[in-house]
Amino acid sequence: MTVKRKIEVFSAGCPVCDEAVELVRNAACPSCDISVLDMRQIDVAQRAKALGVRSLPAVAIDGRLADCCSTRGIDEATLRAAGLGRPLSS
Template sequence: MAAKRTIEIFSTGCDVCAELVAQVRQAACDSCEVSVHAMQDADVAARAKALSIRALPAVVIDGTLADCCTGRGVDLAVLRNLGLGRA
């Protein structure tokens, strides 16, 4: 069995974040473990800062902040290139 790919979504809980969560969960495969982190939690906010997250929502795959999340907007094609949806 392939190792699980860790997909972390940093979210404020807004409608934009909820839409991204739904899109990522739909694109994820059985080898993707998707978790959503609420930025209202101080520990989550500290982790986001350590990952250089500056805009939300943001996606981290296997510990790497997706390039599409370093600026404006999220690009699912970029996430798929990082391994989203692949075993």
């Protein structure tokens, strides 16, 4: 029996997510077992949250969120610094 690397791609089905799926599929080797997971399903969303997914698309490899996918996401302080919550001055 061959051991396979487990690759999970968390997707919302948008064009950006589709590009990520294509990238992963093109970079994968025969020992990669790729699953494309639909974030609109509650069990998938719960799995993503448990892994620390904060934005999409995201990729987990062997049960660990890839470093490139772990630092993004909405941050209130950053949004406020950009102007959220403050009216435009005339």
